[in-house]
Amino acid sequence: MSDEHDKIPSRSQRKREADRLQAVGEKILGLTDARLAQLPLPDALRQAIEIARKLTQRGALRRQRQYIGRLMRELDVSELEEALQGLEGEDADDRAVFHAAERWRDRLVMEGMPALEDFFNAYPAADRQRLRQLVVAIRADAASGKAPRRHRELFREIRPVVAAGFEQDQDTGKMHG
Structure with a gap:
């Protein structure tokens, strides 16, 4: 009983x-x-x-x-919970890439060419010419008091590069910053 x-x-x-x-x-x-x-x-x-x-x-x-x-x-909810945890992990990765790209953008805008060289060292596959043009244009716009519309353009250029580096680093266990 x-x-x-x-x-x-x-x-x-x-x-x-x-x-x-x-x-x-x-x-x-x-x-x-x-x-x-x-x-x-x-x-x-x-x-x-x-x-x-x-x-x-x-x-x-x-x-x-x-x-x-x-x-x-x-x-059987265990399979569903595993799938949800996998999605949450992907979301965390997306947020990490987003924040890393934001940090790089802010640094590139503030520091200019020295930060750009650091970026190229961290991400050798980046389009050097396009990023140099954007950074120079952004700094010129800032000096003349224009609206920071090119900041978004710079972000759109560097985010895929940072994301590719992040995916590559998932295998090695290190992270660019």
Whole structure:
């Protein structure tokens, strides 16, 4: 009789599991469409998520979240959690690349050619001529008091270079800065 009793989860255990599933559901609801498409979801759950995203009334949204939780209780959520962790890792990598590119852009704007040489040492595949032209133009614009519109252009030029370096460094374990 105690064996049967041990197999039945307590009410607290069931509530903890329901809370965990709800947290996973909330993460899924917060994903972009592109990220959502990458997850291994059954059609019924995918449709329930799409409906929840369209709802604006709090009560209806709460009921839809509960329905999503009920659908998730029927699934093996461990595979879904692994996929979510993988997506979160990708997001962290994207943020790291973005911030590194911002730091390089700011440094290139402030320091000019010395920073540009450091950038070329860190990223030898960068388009030297284009980046030199942009840095010179940005510094000339700053001297004449023009709007910093070329900052965005510089960022668009260096971000893919930094991203390529980041991906390459994932294998070696080092990071450009």
